[in-house]
Amino acid sequence: MHCSSPKMVCETKIVADEHDAIQGTKKDSIILSSSQMWTSSTPAPNPLEENDVRKDTVLIREFERTDHVEVRRIFYEGIMERIPNTAFRGILQQSQTQFVYALLTLMCFVVTKSLALTCCAPFLLMGARYFYSHKVIHSYLACALHTDMADIEEYYMKPTGSCFWVAVLEGQVVGIVAAQGREDDNTVELRRMSVDSRFRGKGIAKLLGRRVLEFAMHNNYAAVVLGTTAVKMAAHKLYESLGFRRTGGTEDYMLPGMSRSPQERLFFQIRYQRYRLQLREE
Numbered sequence: 001m002h003c004s005s006p007k008m009v010c011e012t013k014i015v016a017d018e019h020d021a022i023q024g025t026k027k028d029s030i031i032l033s034s035s036q037m038w039t040s041s042t043p044a045p046n047p048l049e050e051n052d053v054r055k056d057t058v059l060i061r062e063f064e065r066t067d068h069v070e071v072r073r074i075f076y077e078g079i080m081e082r083i084p085n086t087a088f089r090g091i092l093q094q095s096q097t098q099f100v101y102a103l104l105t106l107m108c109f110v111v112t113k114s115l116a117l118t119c120c121a122p123f124l125l126m127g128a129r130y131f132y133s134h135k136v137i138h139s140y141l142a143c144a145l146h147t148d149m150a151d152i153e154e155y156y157m158k159p160t161g162s163c164f165w166v167a168v169l170e171g172q173v174v175g176i177v178a179a180q181g182r183e184d185d186n187t188v189e190l191r192r193m194s195v196d197s198r199f200r201g202k203g204i205a206k207l208l209g210r211r212v213l214e215f216a217m218h219n220n221y222a223a224v225v226l227g228t229t230a231v232k233m234a235a236h237k238l239y240e241s242l243g244f245r246r247t248g249g250t251e252d253y254m255l256p257g258m259s260r261s262p263q264e265r266l267f268f269q270i271r272y273q274r275y276r277l278q279l280r281e282e
Contacts (some may be wrong), residue, residue: 008179014045023099031082032080033041036247038048041154054203057169058168058169058202058203058204058207059167059168059169060165060166060167060168060211061165061166062105062157062164062165062166063152063153063156063157063163063165063166064166064226065153067166067173068152070166070172071149071152071166071173071175072145072149074173074174074176074194074195074196075144075145075149075192075194076141076145076196077139077143077194077196077197078194078195079137079140079144079194080137080141081197082133082137082229083130083133083134083137083232084130084135085231085232086131086133086229086231086268086270087126087129087130087132087133088119088126088129089230089231090269090270090271091126091129091233092252093271094269096251097269098171100266101122102124104121104125105118105121105122105125108121113178125267127138128266128267129267129268131267132263132264132267132268133204133268135251135264135268135269136255136257136258136264136268137255138254139255139257139259140256140257140258141259142257143202143256144256146215148191148192148268149192150271152164152178155178155180156179158211159180160181161180161181161183161188161219161221162178162179162180162181163178163179163215164176164177164178164179164192165177165178165208165211165212167195167207167208169199169202169204173196174196174198174204175193175194175195175196175199175204175205175207175208176192176193176194176198176208177190177191177193177194177208177209177211177212178190178191178192178193179191179193179212179215179216179224181219181221181274185222186221186222186223187221187222187223187224187225187276188212188215188216188219188221188224189224189225189226189227190212190224190225190226190227191226193205193208193209194227195208206238206241206242209238209239209242210242211215212224212244213242213277213279216235217277217279221277221279222278222279222280222281223276223277223278224244224276224277224279225274225275226239226244226274226275227272227273227274227275228272228275229253229255229270229271229272231271234271239275240267242277244275244276244277244278245275245276245277246273246274246275247272247274247275247276248273248274249271249272249274250271250272251269251271252269252270253270253271253272255270
């Protein structure tokens with residue numbers, strides 16, 4: 001199996017409220033209460049609420065070697081959630097596939113003349129979708145876990161213009177995001193954004209996204225770009241709330257690790273969408 005360096009961004013899990021931009025540079029850590037994110041001037045906490053604020057504090061810092069196990073876990077679990085989403089939610093966005101499956105179901109009745117078999121056909125088709133979603137996404141994971149996610153320091157921390165951050169809550173890594181600089185068009189690609197499912201709803205994804213935008217501005221990049229195969233609308237709403245605008249995409253994207261066999265083409269389709277946030281004119 002041929003594995004090229006994956007270009008797909010991990011699906012974002014949450015959407016936070018819009019707030020003001022935060023301050024900082026690449027080498028700064030950001031420490032904010034999730035109830036006070038993006039506030040430019042934060043009053044001193046009430047002593048009676050100090051313990052609650054401390055529990056609610058989110059730290060965004062650069063990746064360290066000791067984070068590797070937790071980072072890979074969050075990435076793995078986030079991608080695995082795509083299996084049912086792609087198999088079942090995804091078909092709602094694929095009118096052509098719906099038509100093909102309806103035609104196959106009708107053909108089943110014409111050939112067999114059996115109402116029982118015809119009623120079973122949609123369930124068999126959806127079962128095949130789940131099987132191939134599982135197969136393709138596992139192949140994609142194998143590629144990712146043997147390329148950039150195998151050596152984060154080499155891929156993101158050492159190259160100029162790239163970085164990898166983690167979100168830490170109560171001493172635990174709960175979210176990840178990467179920025180990869182592209183000198184050919186002076187842009188930064190937002191990659192690998194994911195939040196632990198147990199810590200969603202705290203605005204962590206937006207905080208991570210803002211960190212990438214901030215990094216791009218401080219390093220004088222012209223724009224931030226990303227590509228996503230996210231099925232859930234929450235991811236797309238998050239990108240739009242950060243200022244991204246959709247610039248195009250394809251209805252039949254080929255994930256790294258796919259074989260493009262006839263069976264895969266019939267039972268696995270995924271929509272890929274590109275976004276761009278222009279920071280300055282060149």
